Amino acid sequence: MRIAVIGAGVVGVTTAFSLARRGHDVIVIERHAASAEETSRGNAGQRSYGYVYPWASPAMLKKALPWLVKADGPLKMSLPPSPWTLQFLLATWRLAKTPGLFEANKRAMLRLGAYSRQCFLDLEESLSLDFDGDHAGLIDLASDAATADGLKASTGLLDELGIDAQWLSPAQVYDYEPGLQGDAPLFGALRMAHDGTGDCQQFTRALVEQCRVRGVEFRWHTEVTSAVSDSGRVRHVTIRPATQAVAQIKGASDEQEETLEADAFVLCAGCESRTLGERLGLRLPIYPVKGYSLTAPIVDAAKAPRSTVIDDRYKVVATRLGNRLRATGFVELAEFDRNIPLSRLTTIRKAIESRFPGVADLEQAKSWTGFRPMMPDGPPAIGRARQQNLFINTGHGTFGWTLSAASAELTGQLIDGERPAVDLAAFRPLRFER
Ligand SMILES: Cc1cc2nc3c(=O)[nH]c(=O)nc-3n(C[C@H](O)[C@H](O)[C@H](O)COP(=O)(O)OP(=O)(O)OC[C@H]3O[C@@H](n4cnc5c(N)ncnc54)[C@H](O)[C@@H]3O)c2cc1C
Missing domain, CATH: 3.30.9.10 (D-Amino Acid Oxidase, subunit A, domain 2)
Structure with missing residues (x-):
């Protein structure tokens, strides 16, 4: 399958690797000139499963x-x-007060953490990553x-x-x-x-090299701006040179837009997943x-x-x-x-x-x-969206480095129609739909 991954933070790159290892033809779209330039860059380095x-x-x-x-x-x-901050706080407050939710989500996250440890050990055993x-x-x-x-x-x-x-x-x-x-x-x-540690940016960049060995294509300095869906599928996304680059190329923005088609799409755009989610008709209140x-x-x-x-x-x-x-x-x-x-x-x-x-x-x-x-409750969003060929792997909050190896592998399992190794009920991407 031809699969487009949006975002080359640790979550996007581990996802791309997992998909390439499963034999898919993968392209990663990233607005920066390199991977892990946003949240995956300078985090605390804990893999705190x-x-x-x-x-x-x-x-x-x-x-x-x-x-x-x-x-x-x-x-x-x-x-x-700001109104956005208040809205987020209110949602958090309501969810924190929901009886039993914290305990259920903590269990689910700990199970995901334990699986992530297994996935990281597997990666570190099979690849030489510095x-x-x-x-x-x-x-x-x-x-x-x-x-x-x-x-x-x-x-x-x-x-x-x-x-x-x-x-x-x-x-x-x-x-x-x-x-x-x-x-x-x-x-x-x-x-x-x-539990473990490690430099998340270095890891992501080392894994980019391993992705390349497996034929993954990276389109740097390229941003996804919109998407077109019909009959329950994403047909294509629109891409163009990232805003910064566009500003430097006078009048180039419209002409440089192109469409990117794929059999499946995975949204791994970190904090920007909220806006991109909206364009895909999905409510991710990140x-x-x-x-x-x-x-x-x-x-x-x-x-x-x-x-x-x-x-x-x-x-x-x-x-x-x-x-x-x-x-x-x-x-x-x-x-x-x-x-x-x-x-x-x-x-x-x-x-x-x-x-x-x-x-x-x-x-x-x-x-x-x-x-x-x-996300206002805390667990990441991992799973299929309403469109049959749109998969979500984002909203990892405080623990994206820790959970990346698991959520990438689980995304691969879902795309290939396998039974996920971890119960994904707590991570449903559509849980905030009205
Ligand atoms: C201070 C701090 C400490 C932390 N400590 C830890 C820790 O110790 N352990 C831990 O597990 N986690 C930690 N985290 C959290 C962790 O860093 C994040 O959960 C994780 O990095 C998220 O990865 P990501 O790939 O989802 O997002 P990002 O790294 O932000 O990657 C998203 C990518 O998508 C790209 N993108 C966005 N929009 C578009 C678009 N339209 N087109 C193309 N590309 C796009 C962005 O440029 C970016 O590269 C910490 C976070 C912070 C802020």
Whole structure:
């Protein structure tokens, strides 16, 4: 089958690879000049299969206000909130209040996470991919007794699902992560022994090369602008040089439009899937939830985390990526505002210096901001749309790097008419249709 994939972030590229490996003839359309230039570029680097959870959570509702008002709290919102932001918040609030939904979605996401781990191990065994990848676990720190109790309570579900998680006492934490030498309070940590890490952009780019080996065609600097459907099928999409390039070629936009036909189409356009979805008659209420990262060279390996460490005080994640430290934080509702305020970076630095003093040369840190493509409930959208030949693999929110290997493989299974390896009920793309 000839299949067109829209978007070359980690989700689009893993999808393209999975489809090519299944023998399909694949073309990827990407508006940037290379893969993983948007959200897949500078994320926290966690492949946190055992630590995935839905965005719409009753616990988050309780914490939201204190987090918002605290100057260095992890939740931020531009004021006054825009109508779009309010609409998204209202939908999230309603879903978080729906009895049983959070628990059901968490189970579904954890099952998807476990399958993703399997898919990643399979990829890493069969291909030589250079991306500073590792599977050395993850720890979530508790800096007070209440957080410790909450984390201990969460192990029940993990045990039931067969996910390897252990509670570590403070002494065990220091043993496991000797670089944790700051004097910040510590009541213990939850350790997910089988979780992984890795540079998402490097991985995506390494996989692009593997796609090329399997004949995948990439059309860079090309954007999909519209689509034509009839008789329950997408006939073609319209493509043209990406807006930036069009602006440089005076008067070129209309003339340079062309149609692209394929037997099937897969929408993997991250935050832009909302707009493209509308053009395809599909309601994907994805909101761009902003976050920030710093990447700095490690100066003393003995002081660095072995893997991923989540600091509950600021919700800052410190991840080791080879000889670099990636530190990430904040959940911010500000639509597509790409500014990076100094105060956000200062908080991330403060968190790192208080847990891993002297670990990295923060003066040389590269800063980044990106947008989590968030559905109001949290689970991604994976499955067939109303059109018979349109497949959706998008809206992965906080966990797109972690879940990409699974959602790509599942998309391949659906396209080939196989029974999906994971129950996809929680991920139905049409769940927000009115
Ligand atoms: C601060 C931060 C930290 C994070 N940390 C983690 C983490 O530790 N672990 C984890 O699992 N996830 C993490 N995430 C989330 C993760 O990065 C995303 O879920 C994931 O990158 C989404 O991948 P994607 O391919 O769907 O989207 P993107 O990477 O945004 O890719 C979408 C692509 O589609 C292209 N596109 C859009 N519209 C068009 C069009 N019309 N025509 C052609 N191309 C188009 C875009 O240019 C883009 O390249 C984090 C996110 C942020 C912001």
